[in-house]
Amino acid sequence: MTEPTIYELSSPGRTGVTFPVPDVPLAKLPQNLLRKELPLPELAEVDVVRHYIALSKYNYSVDDGLYPLGSCTMKYNPKINEDTARLPGFAYTHPLQPVETVQGNLALMFTLQEWLKEISGFAALTLQPAAGAHGELTGVLIMRAYHRDRGDPKRVRMLIPDSAHGTNPASSAMSNLEVVQIPSDARGNLDLVALKAACDDATVGLMLTNPNTLGLFDEHLEQVIKIVHDCGGLVYGDGANLNALLGILRPADVGFDVMHFNLHKTFSTPHGGGGPGSGPVGVSEKLADFLPAPLVGIIEEGSDEEPPLFGFVTPKKSIGRVKAFHGHFGMMVRTYTYISMHGPDGLRKIAEYAVLNANYVKARLKGVYTVPFDRICMHEFVVEGQWAEAPGIRALDVAKRLMDYDFHPPTNYFPLIVHEALMIEPTETENKRTLDAFADALLKIADEAKTTPSLLHEAPHKTPFGRMDEVKAARELVLCCWLPEDYGD
Amino acid sequence: MTYIPHSPKERDAMLAAIGVNYLEDLFKDIPAKHRYPKLDLPPALTEMEAAAELGELASGNENVQSDLVSFLGAGAYHHYIPAAVDHILRRGEFYTAYTPYQPEISQGTLQGIFEYQSLICALTGMEVSNASHYDGATAVAEAANMAYAQFRGKRSRVVISPTVHPQYRATMRTYIQGMGMELAGDDPNANLDAGPEALESLIDDNTALVIVQYPDFFGRVYDFAKLIEIAHARGALVCMTVNPTALGLLKTPGEMGADIVVGEGQPLGIPLSFGGPYLGFFTTRKQYIHKMAGRLVGETVDNRGQRAFVLTLTAREQHIKRERAISNICSNEGLMALAAALYLSLLGQTGLRQVAELCYHKAHYAAEQISKIKGFSLCFDAPFFHEFSVCCPRPVAELNDHLLEHGILGGYDLGQDYPALKDHMLVTVTEMNTRAEIDALVEILAEADHD
Numbered sequence: 001m002t003e004p005t006i007y008e009l010s011s012p013g014r015t016g017v018t019f020p021v022p023d024v025p026l027a028k029l030p031q032n033l034l035r036k037e038l039p040l041p042e043l044a045e046v047d048v049v050r051h052y053i054a055l056s057k058y059n060y061s062v063d064d065g066l067y068p069l070g071s072c073t074m075k076y077n078p079k080i081n082e083d084t085a086r087l088p089g090f091a092y093t094h095p096l097q098p099v100e101t102v103q104g105n106l107a108l109m110f111t112l113q114e115w116l117k118e119i120s121g122f123a124a125l126t127l128q129p130a131a132g133a134h135g136e137l138t139g140v141l142i143m144r145a146y147h148r149d150r151g152d153p154k155r156v157r158m159l160i161p162d163s164a165h166g167t168n169p170a171s172s173a174m175s176n177l178e179v180v181q182i183p184s185d186a187r188g189n190l191d192l193v194a195l196k197a198a199c200d201d202a203t204v205g206l207m208l209t210n211p212n213t214l215g216l217f218d219e220h221l222e223q224v225i226k227i228v229h230d231c232g233g234l235v236y237g238d239g240a241n242l243n244a245l246l247g248i249l250r251p252a253d254v255g256f257d258v259m260h261f262n263l264h265k266t267f268s269t270p271h272g273g274g275g276p277g278s279g280p281v282g283v284s285e286k287l288a289d290f291l292p293a294p295l296v297g298i299i300e301e302g303s304d305e306e307p308p309l310f311g312f313v314t315p316k317k318s319i320g321r322v323k324a325f326h327g328h329f330g331m332m333v334r335t336y337t338y339i340s341m342h343g344p345d346g347l348r349k350i351a352e353y354a355v356l357n358a359n360y361v362k363a364r365l366k367g368v369y370t371v372p373f374d375r376i377c378m379h380e381f382v383v384e385g386q387w388a389e390a391p392g393i394r395a396l397d398v399a400k401r402l403m404d405y406d407f408h409p410p411t412n413y414f415p416l417i418v419h420e421a422l423m424i425e426p427t428e429t430e431n432k433r434t435l436d437a438f439a440d441a442l443l444k445i446a447d448e449a450k451t452t453p454s455l456l457h458e459a460p461h462k463t464p465f466g467r468m469d470e471v472k473a474a475r476e477l478v479l480c481c482w483l484p485e486d487y488g489d
Numbered sequence: 490m491t492y493i494p495h496s497p498k499e500r501d502a503m504l505a506a507i508g509v510n511y512l513e514d515l516f517k518d519i520p521a522k523h524r525y526p527k528l529d530l531p532p533a534l535t536e537m538e539a540a541a542e543l544g545e546l547a548s549g550n551e552n553v554q555s556d557l558v559s560f561l562g563a564g565a566y567h568h569y570i571p572a573a574v575d576h577i578l579r580r581g582e583f584y585t586a587y588t589p590y591q592p593e594i595s596q597g598t599l600q601g602i603f604e605y606q607s608l609i610c611a612l613t614g615m616e617v618s619n620a621s622h623y624d625g626a627t628a629v630a631e632a633a634n635m636a637y638a639q640f641r642g643k644r645s646r647v648v649i650s651p652t653v654h655p656q657y658r659a660t661m662r663t664y665i666q667g668m669g670m671e672l673a674g675d676d677p678n679a680n681l682d683a684g685p686e687a688l689e690s691l692i693d694d695n696t697a698l699v700i701v702q703y704p705d706f707f708g709r710v711y712d713f714a715k716l717i718e719i720a721h722a723r724g725a726l727v728c729m730t731v732n733p734t735a736l737g738l739l740k741t742p743g744e745m746g747a748d749i750v751v752g753e754g755q756p757l758g759i760p761l762s763f764g765g766p767y768l769g770f771f772t773t774r775k776q777y778i779h780k781m782a783g784r785l786v787g788e789t790v791d792n793r794g795q796r797a798f799v800l801t802l803t804a805r806e807q808h809i810k811r812e813r814a815i816s817n818i819c820s821n822e823g824l825m826a827l828a829a830a831l832y833l834s835l836l837g838q839t840g841l842r843q844v845a846e847l848c849y850h851k852a853h854y855a856a857e858q859i860s861k862i863k864g865f866s867l868c869f870d871a872p873f874f875h876e877f878s879v880c881c882p883r884p885v886a887e888l889n890d891h892l893l894e895h896g897i898l899g900g901y902d903l904g905q906d907y908p909a910l911k912d913h914m915l916v917t918v919t920e921m922n923t924r925a926e927i928d929a930l931v932e933i934l935a936e937a938d939h940d
Contacts, residue, residue, distance in 0.1 A: 340533075
């Protein structure tokens with residue numbers, strides 16, 4: 001039941017769209033600079049549409065059902081967001097238009113900067129970064145620039161917990177910083193003794209995900225931050241898990257110096273099969289001058305009759321720009337829509353119900369699945385996908401078997417500090433009925449693991465495709481398809 | 490309103506199952522004095538009210554579809570997007586899925602990316618494409634990282650042409666500030682009349698990468714084959730950042746011998762959307778694949794013998810290699826890559842060639858007409874594609890103000906980035922511009938000269 005590739009569907013002489021004939025005299029083409037052939041496929045519009053509809057049916061998505069990927073916050077993506085982002089007034093504006101002609105866009109961006117600052121407590125904010133990891137790089141470069149500006153360039157070490165996302169060490173390495181891993185303690189908090197021992201005058205700072213990837217809020221958070229600040233370091237907040245904290249805690253209030261947001265997680269912009277995301281970065285007052293340029297600001301104050309004139313401003317000691325233009329504006333429109341529909345009470349409700357859902361599923365699984373750090377969790381939690389009574393069964397098998405029950409599997413094998421980890425984040429947009437069905441499926445699978453393990457080993461059974469030969473993919477490296485050799489003959 | 494589906498009864502049953510009485514009981518770990526901050530945000534709107542508010546904001550802009558005729562490009566281009574592109578993008582199965590970590594239930598996304606990789610390779614004449622970067626600027630910056638890694642840090646010089654997009658060069662400066670790389674050629678005061686040969690003297694034995702733009706920021710088209718040969722002779726790699734529409738017509742960078750070919754994919758079916766989200770495409774030759782960042786999809790079979798696709802060579806990436814990864818990239822531009830694949834599939838070889846030729850002919854008509862106006866002339870003699878630089882008798886800002894009064898969005902003011910190009914305008918013409926619009930532009934520019 002495989003779908004042919006777009007090249008296999010090609011037939012000479014077809015096209016899905018035609019364009020008007022030139023209404024100007026034809027200019028001479030530069031013969032020595034022309035390409036010889038353009039091997040793109042040839043299809044009619046209906047072929048293209050049917051091909052992609054066929055492909056779409058092979059996908060599982062949030063619109064199909066629960067997608068409990070830990071740390072990805074796969075919440076429902078409101079349909080109105082898709083409409084507002086496509087309003088012609090937004091979608092057909094050029095990034096380099098004179099600011100006077102794009103006051104609507106700039107007002108939206110300015111207001112969104114203010115809202116995200118209010119939600120997080122930070123003093124200043126850039127919307128430019130394109131994704132979470134891009135926000136991390138931005139934040140790390142800001143921390144580096146801050147220390148150098150103070151005349152303290154010897155700070156070259158970034159402290160990163162062993163439960164951190166892989167992007168944290170990778171982002172630090174992209175700024176040529178040395179990564180020091182800090183272990184977690186028995187309750188899933190950062191190990192304070194190890195942290196103290198690692199902090200010194202070469203510490204750039206700590207990159208902390210809180211709640212962490214175990215779904216736990218660090219019980220010593222204020223101490224952790226103080227230890228890092230006392231050695232002159234800064235504390236970076238990985239905002240991947242901000243969904244748990246909306247209206248609950250403003251990270252800047254407890255002393256975080258810089259943090260990135262993931263608009264595609266916390267603020268419901270769709271994940272798009274892997275992107276685009278959006279990764280704004282908030283910073284405290286002392287780091288404001290280092291933000292990437294430009295930011296949206298008021299360049300002429302308004303009056304009772306006239307609104308202010310919005311434009312672009314460059315922070316004094318800016319690290320520079322981190323991409324072309326102004327960031328993922330389309331994601332900003334969606335986020336603006338989402339925040340405006342929630343208001344302060346709605347935002348708090350998001351966090352409350354995200355945490356409620358995670359704890360509820362955890363309560364339903366406890367006793368059957370090992371919960372390595374059994375505390376009240378935040379928006380997600382981690383269990384082990386292994387049992388002594390089911391030798392040979394791994395988290396991967398549990399994950400694959402879940403597909404037979406029409407659920408997307410949780411994140412597995414992460415965080416690295418839990419054996420056979422299954423990291424479950426239901427999000428707030430799932431109802432009790434769905435969560436019960438999911439928990440029932442996981443409980444049934446635990447039973448199957450012990451009684452009929454082959455069901456798990458060979459899973460999934462009911463999906464259009466079975467398990468993949470990943471070794472073959474890596475060994476043969478077929479990364480492209482082409483027009484057939486006899487094409488056009 | 491919110492999207493939370495719980496009834497009060499369900500909520501209470503869930504709290505009871507957890508063993509607590511109130512939602513507040515779940516937040517005891519939060520430092521009490523900071524718990525539940527009062528957020529100074531406007532009260533919640535209904536969907537109807539939000540739609541109206543966003544409509545109001547959108548109408549506070551002048552857009553290039555209904556309000557303005559655009560001759561502005563400089564890295565973002567107004568092209569026709571076939572209706573089918575957005576209809577497919579709006580399938581929830583595509584846009585509400587995430588990274589295809591579970592291939593059994595993600596073949597739609599995976600085959601979509603595989604075909605995107607194939608189409609981008611066909612367009613650029615290269616051997617492998619990754620699944621995308623954020624935009625053209627970050628793709629260029631990542632090319633420097635890749636070259637640096639390829640030489641294991643032993644070559645630290647990156648030569649970049651001053652005719653690469655100013656914002657791409659700025660992004661490059663930001664990316665490499667911690668890396669100990671040296672940037673050469675990044676000089677807006679360099680001789681801008683010179684062709685590719687101007688870079689030759691900057692390429693030394695320490696050079697990891699040479700970066701050029703095709704067509705360059707001023708719209709000019711050069712054959713870089715000779716420069717690439719010289720760079721290779723000195724052991725350096727060459728990255729070309731290219732306009733994908735131009736490749737509907739022009740010689741491929743693959744044919745010229747480039748090692749890395751990147752670019753901004755926005756012209757391929759992605760709306761202007763005030764600068765993003767766009768699409769950074771990134772291709773290289775097979776021999777360098779292990780140093781290329783980003784996700785890759787490869788063909789394989791499943792355990793039922795069916796052809797299928799998976800993420801492959803993932804051991805290069807941050808979630809496995811952590812601080813030893815080439816890049817920290819995780820989320821990319823998946824849905825925008827799908828848009829580009831749809832666009833290229835719908836246009837095919839005939840359609841893309843047609844768009845490229847329309848751009849070329851209309852731009853050349855516009856250039857010829859503008860150069861006939863007294864006081865205006867073309868700055869450069871080199872061949873160009875759909876953008877060209879005009880020397881103007883008055884400041885570009887003044888001309889653009891005047892054009893705007895007539896509903897025309899004028900070209901980019903090159904003096905902002907290049908001191909020597911004060912009073913120089915970069916004019917862009919695409920298939921969207923009619924002859925009547927071009928004639929109107931010419932007429933108003935001519936008028937402006939008399940004012």
